[in-house]
Amino acid sequence: MLALILLVLSIGLADAVNPSTVAPALVLVTGPGGAQRLGRFTLGVFVVSLVGGIALLLGPGQLLLDALPHPSAHAKHLGEAFGGVVLLALAVALWIGRHRVAASMAAAGDSDRLERGAFALGAGIMAVELPTALPYFAAIAAVIAADVPLLVRIALVALYNVAFVAPLLALLVARERLGERGTARLDALGARLRERGPALLAGLLAVLGVAVGLVGVIGLS
Numbered sequence: 617m618l619a620l621i622l623l624v625l626s627i628g629l630a631d632a633v634n635p636s637t638v639a640p641a642l643v644l645v646t647g648p649g650g651a652q653r654l655g656r657f658t659l660g661v662f663v664v665s666l667v668g669g670i671a672l673l674l675g676p677g678q679l680l681l682d683a684l685p686h687p688s689a690h691a692k693h694l695g696e697a698f699g700g701v702v703l704l705a706l707a708v709a710l711w712i713g714r715h716r717v718a719a720s721m722a723a724a725g726d727s728d729r730l731e732r733g734a735f736a737l738g739a740g741i742m743a744v745e746l747p748t749a750l751p752y753f754a755a756i757a758a759v760i761a762a763d764v765p766l767l768v769r770i771a772l773v774a775l776y777n778v779a780f781v782a783p784l785l786a787l788l789v790a791r792e793r794l795g796e797r798g799t800a801r802l803d804a805l806g807a808r809l810r811e812r813g814p815a816l817l818a819g820l821l822a823v824l825g826v827a828v829g830l831v832g833v834i835g836l837s
Contacts (some may be wrong), residue, residue: 617764620758620759620762620764621772621775621807622720623755623758624755624758624759624775624776625775625776625777627751627752627754627755627776627779628751628755628776628777628778628779628780628782629657629779629780629782630632630751630778631749631751631780632779632780632781632782632783633783634639634745634780635820636741636785637661637738637741637742637781637784638783638784640657640737640738640741640786641654641658642787643785644657644734644737645787645788645791647732650791651788651791651792652734653734654734654784654787654788654791655734656734656735656738656783657734657735657737657738658736658738658739658781658784658788659736659738660735660736660737660738660739660740660742660787661738661739661741661742661780661781662738662777662778662781663739663743664738664739664742664743664746665746665749665777665780666773666777668742668743668746669752669756669773669776669777670736670770670773670817672753672756673756673759673760673769673770673773676767677722681690693831693832693833693835693836694832694836695832697829697832697836698832699825699829699832700825700826700827700828700829700830700831700832700833701825701829701834702825703822703824703825703828703829704822704825704826704829706825707758707785707818707819707822707825708818708822709800710818711815711818711822712805714815714818731768752780755772755773755776756773759772759773
C-alpha cells in the first residue's frame, strides 16, 4: 500500500511541473487580488481533474484503459514528426502576434473579469488536457490494478490531484506570506511575464517543435 501511495505521489508531483497550469498561475498571482485569482484558478484545475479521474475510476475504468490505442513505433514517429511541425507553426503564429497577445494579457491583468474567470480558466485548461493526460492515466491504471477498496482508490486519485496542484498551492502560500516588498517584486515579475511571456513562449514552442520533430524524423529514418 505504501508503495502505491508513493507511486501515485511521485507521478503527480512529476506531472505538476506543467507549463499549462504553472505559467498562467504566475500571471494570475501578480497584481491586486492575485491570491484570490490564483485560488480560484487552482480550484478549477483541481475540481475538473478530480472529477475526470473519479469518472474514469468509477466507470468502466479498466475497459477504457485497455481501449486506449497502442500505436506501432512507425505511427508514433509519424505523430512526433507531425507534432513537431504543429508546434513550430504555433511558435511562428505566436511570434507574429506577440505584441497583440502581450497587450491583451496586460489589459486582462488589470481587469476584474480575470478574477471572475479564473476558475473557468483553470477548469477549461484541465478539460482540454485531460484526454491526453498520460501520466494521470498511468496513475489511475496502477490504482485500478491494486487490490484495494473503492474508497481507497478514490482517495488515491484525490491524493494525485493534490500533488498535481502542489506548485500552485506553494505559489499561493508564498503570495500570502510575502511582505510588502516581496509582493511588489512578485507584481513586477508578473508585469514582465505579461510583457515578454508571448515571445518567450514562442521560443519555447519552437525549441520543443524542433526537438519533437527531430525525434520523429530520426525514428523514421
